[in-house]
Amino acid sequence: MLNRYITVSVLLFILNSLLFAGEFNEQAEKDRIAMQKYFLKKFENPLKNAGEYFPYVSEEEIKKNYIYPLKLEDFVNGTAAWYKPTRDQMVEINDFPPYEIPLDEGSELWEKPFANGKTYSSCFPNPAIKQNYPYYDVKKDEVVTIGEAINECRVKNGEKPLKYGKGEIAKIIAYIAYESRGKRINVKIPNEKARLAYEAGKKLFYKQRGYLYLNCVECHVIGAGQRIRQEALSPILGAVSHFPVYRLKWGGLGTLQRRLAGCVKDTGSEKPKLQSKELKELEYFVTYMSNGLKLNGPDTRK
């Protein structure tokens, strides 16, 4: 009798969790599907819908430089997905990828024992975990990024946390990203607080800010597929799949947090601290938008 009660309770709990899990990401799913539809339509035939989506691009340039139609999976390649000159450059650069050496170093760091003899494997038995980050930690009530998880592991093993953004942490994330290649991004919204974090990230993405009164959308949704002078703008869809990236501008490997902070600064806003609540929520939203796409990091970018 008692066993039956326990079984029924457990089943009800699971059913309840599933039902509510569906509710918490209901809006997020609508947003994600709408974003995907927007980009698929935009890059279906740029020549045909230039008036609506590419008002500043000449017919000649579209014919010469644009790659289309794009499939959903193509968006993981960023600008190289739709812009021939960038694709050609990337193909050439990736003959000898500049991220290869830092990636090897990341692999060594992963294996290198801490002072207590343990390694990162003591926290992450399988390094192919990037698809689940960032995630919402229901105990801490906050978004946790891959960088934070790495530092948490270090602190747990008596080591000092690493500086976020570049250097050792970017190399370790590069190794994790490499091991996670091919896995589909799978960010979840487990409860109401996670939903609020997602909504906060969404607002930050869409709200104009800084002395240029810009939002992320102007460059990476509406502007994606167009140029600012010589720079071809990348779509937000799939933008997180290839991080960390070796950026030629940086002359080294950098994390997604570093890139996001740079983007916020480019609007004329104060540069946010890496791993600040706001920046983590932005990462949470942006990554959710790419849910279902395959990871292909690390990679090279301009």
Add this chain to the structure above:
Amino acid sequence: MKNILIYTLFSVLLLFSGCSYSSAPQSKAEVAKKEISKAEARYTQAHKAFVAWKDTKKVLKKAKKFYKDKRFDDAIALAKEAYYQADMALIEADEAEKVWRSVVPK
């Protein structure tokens, strides 16, 4: 009697002119201090709301340095600039709050 009145009036005038002369730099310092603290409060508001502009903190810092160097006019000018930036950041944040949903793909 007439002389006494003239001397008294003269002394009072002298006293007041002296007072105003000696209080002039102090009053500018006070104005600068007030402007800096006003700008600082507004900047803190913008910073907490995560909408502060890129250079406001730097401008404020420079204003404080000018104040320290007793360059009160420069300090006042920069404090006012910092206040303006922080104020505009908060105003535009209010404006953006009303319209950001309109750009979400549907």
